[in-house]
Amino acid sequence: MRLQNKTIIITGSCTGIGKAIAQRCVAEGAQVLIHGLEPDLGQSLVNELGPNNAALHIEDLTNPDAPQHLVDTAITAFGKLDAIVNNAAMVVASNLQTTDLDFFRKMLEVNTLAPFALIKAALPHLTATKGNILNIGSVNAWSGEPNLLPYSVSKGALMTLTRNLGDTLMRENHVRVNQINPGWVLTENEAQRKRDHGLADNWYADLPAVYAPSGRILWPQEIAAAAIYWLADESGPISGQVVDLEQHPFIGRNPPKDTSTIPAPPN
Template structure:
């Protein structure tokens, strides 16, 4: 980061799924702006203080919040970023897989927010959820992912409405195609990777795909005090993809 803005000095931020991809970029951005960052996900985080988390266990979210408070004494920013995507049409998806997707993408954020609210009230804290353009539209075979992200967008609005008078703000970002390591590796395994890269760039009015750092920049703004009059919003970060009509 080239600028020296320190919007999160003396603040504590929890980032789920903060070890890779968009979550890693968010964690770094918040740290660079002064925050004490704790990440939560499966396994250890070699860059940040972290908490091992199995979000399939409904007791995990409350345990994570208690651990953060035990270590730091407070919580100012909650970033619900952990998520998964499983490709399957409805008839191909078992109930167990459906529930697994919803548990990680929607129920875990709900439980984390519920457990964090008493502490966010004390700090007039901020919540930012990582939704998706697939909470607004749909790609083929993504029924569970689309449903869970649309639900997360709705949860964002509800939290903002119910807890705004307590000083708590809640917003979401809806990223489109972002060049995470996972996506880049997927492209490299395609037979004609060069053609795919060209075609995916063409569907974006800006002529390219996005970076995790571009999502992180918006997340940091929404979490910061200067966004104090913004809540209950879902911000699309997709290079104009959802705005562009297909041709012909």
């Protein structure tokens, strides 16, 4: 098992990509702290994984004390901390005209500052175990959709944080920091968002090739499979790296002339 006896905090892991990462981590021998805002879904996942393998902490990450609460809960439950996965994110569509400063600050607070705060809180324990940090970003970090302005900026800032700390913490603490940028992923929340936008329940079954050359978009389990490499010792001393996980080159592609009927990806 690639994560035998490792303890990992995974934010935003009651659903979606975070849930898939938690399931895969336990399958690889780890113990995980599940986090999110949905106590029923979180408890259901803990029950699935088993109380010896998982614990649950429900709290809004914008609470100033939340990062320390997460670390304390993991240490109390499992005795040490080997890694954190900053996966929790706020995904809301908005552009220059529809974004005000309060909303922009909220997006940065959740998507960029909360990961920074958790890294600071966890660092003493990660230093002790020579552990690692995995940030979950987005391909939109490179520029982003017009209607995902603050979201894209927040993920771009997270990417810079990863590269900066990936150098600093490796030199000073022997703690690795890396990031994966998923493309368009079929999570439960994404499926529901598109239904809320008026699309059919099976909207993802027939997508234009410009967005899904393979005929489908990514699954959370595929992101989780990639995450294990960065959380495991087999990635060695590699730090400060950002890897895009998409089925096509995201930058420089030519969209179709008529995009009016295409549901825009959120990630």
